[in-house]
Amino acid sequence: MSKAQVQAQIVSGPQAVILVGGRGTRLGRLTDNTPKPLLPVGDVPFLEHLIANLARHGFRRIILLAGYLGDQMQSVIDKAPELGVEITCVIEPEPAGTGGALLYARSLLDRRFLLLNGDSLLDMNYLSLRADADWREADMGRVALRAVADGSRYGTVEHTDGRITHFAEKSGRPGPAVINGGIYWLDIGVLDMIGALPCSLEQEILPVLARTGRLGGELCEGYFIDIGVPDDFQRAQTEIPAWWRRPAVFLDRDGVLNTDIGYAHRPDQIEWLPGARQAVRYLNEQGYFVFVVTNQAGVARGFYDEATVHALHAWMQGELGRDGAHIDDWRYCPYSPEGSIDAYRQVHHWRKPAPGMILDLLESWPVVREGSFLIGDRDGDVQAALAAGIPGYIIEANNLQDQVRALVAKHKLKSEIAV
Ligand SMILES: [Mg+2]
Structure with a gap:
């Protein structure tokens, strides 16, 4: 890859x-006129839950590998801007298995890409599964595994020391088992192993790799x-909306994530603070939403524009991703009464100490207030949190990770006592 391509990526x-082409026969009449991933769960199609979950992890480019009733994917493509992603849909001309579907989309694939089943949801850190340290030289992929109480519906997997050694066919025997979670990071070289079609990635390629x-x-x-x-489709109706509801941690940016040098707006000005x-990542894996709320008066002062803020946040998301971390959503306030640019010179309800950015996030995401908190480096940050009805803390000098662990423990304890 050229330097420009790396940067673009x-x-x-x-x-x-996302594999969305299956027929879904086990759901009977439900999938007569609707592809399984488009069946409604809560108030939106199941696939939208999956895409929203990918988007918050920093995935901006989604490819749908469609087949059965593939034209209906247009309804989700239409919502791409709202979901914060770009969606490309490839409809295979005839069913050729998961391997065939991938082969058909070959020209669109990155060298390393995440592949997911469109009919299941596994709450996991997609980014840490990719961690470079865990890939060995000859590796062609990494698979998310899940222990289940009853593995009879699934093929089972044997693994040791972070390596998969064997895939077994569906046994039909009830009882606990480790199964393929249907989520993979794959190297594009896997496609060279696909021979005659149809080809099932799960049954023909992954076992050979193992x-x-x-x-x-x-x-x-x-x-x-x-x-x-x-039964599980029914269960999803209440469980998935409940799974989305969680507390949030709001982080100021300059002085909390990175050293506050005053109006930082380029990657070379970002010096990450210790921890x-x-x-x-710790907050991601503890099941919190993690949001950034940052005053960016540099826009109002004409030092840089909003596109620059977006580009910097995209870059920061990429850097966090290397460590298996992500920010779920970002809010910045470009306005300031001291601005020199007319359009941005105003008192604005988003500018801290006003709580506008926090309130907007509370409205945009299913946040549970109990257990949520903010960390900032100025009194104005804490005032904004209090005005939004959540506790706020000033960052301690040493290490953000230590402080965050202590605050998570403190708030967990409180909510347990409350229960
Ligand atoms: Mg600050």
Whole structure:
């Protein structure tokens, strides 16, 4: 890849490919006229839950590999701007298995991409599964594994020391098992192994990779649901909306994530503070939303424009991603009464100490207030939090990760006492 291509990929984030082409026969009449991933869960199609979850992890480019009733994917493509992603849909001309579907989209794929089943949700850190340190030289992929109480519906997986050693066919035997979670980081070289079509990636390619020691695996313990059978599809109706509801941690940017040098707006001006990226990852994995709320009066003062702010945040998201961390959403306030640019010279309800940015995030995401808090480096940050009805803390000098761990423990304890 050229330097420009690498840069483009960092800014646009990693790529996710979703398999949405299956017939969904086990759901009977429900999928007569609707592809399984488009069945409604809560008040939106299941697929939108998946895409929203990818978007908050920093995935901006989504490819749908469609087949059965593939034209209907247009309804989700139309919502791409709202979901904060770009969606490309590839409809395979005839069913050729998961391997065939991938092959058909080959020209669109990154060298390394995330592949997911469009009919299941596994709550996991997509970015940490990709961690460079865990890929060995010859590896062609890494698979998310999940322990389940009853593995009879699934093929099972044997693994040891972060390596997958064997895939077994569906046994039909009830009882606990480790299964393929249906989420993979794959190297594009996998496509060279696909021979005659149709070809099932799960049944023909992954077992060969496992046998030849070229497949990593990581056990994930988060919430898992597969909507492929009527009982679980029904269960998803209440469980998935409940899974989305969680507390949030609001972080100021300059002086909390990075050194406040005054009007930082370029990557070379970002010096991450000790423990900052680790703190974000810790919060991600503890199941919090992590939001940034930052005053950017530099826009009003004409030092840089809003596009520059967006580009910097995309770059920061890419850097966080290398450490398996992500910011779920960002708010910045470009306005200031001291601005020199007319359009931005005003008192604005988003500018801290006003709570506008926090209130907007509370409205945009299913945040549970109990257990939520803010960390900033100025009194105005804390005042904004209090005005929004959540506790605010000033960052301590040493290490953000230590402070965040202590605050999480403190607020967990409080909510447990409250229960
Ligand atoms: Mg600050």
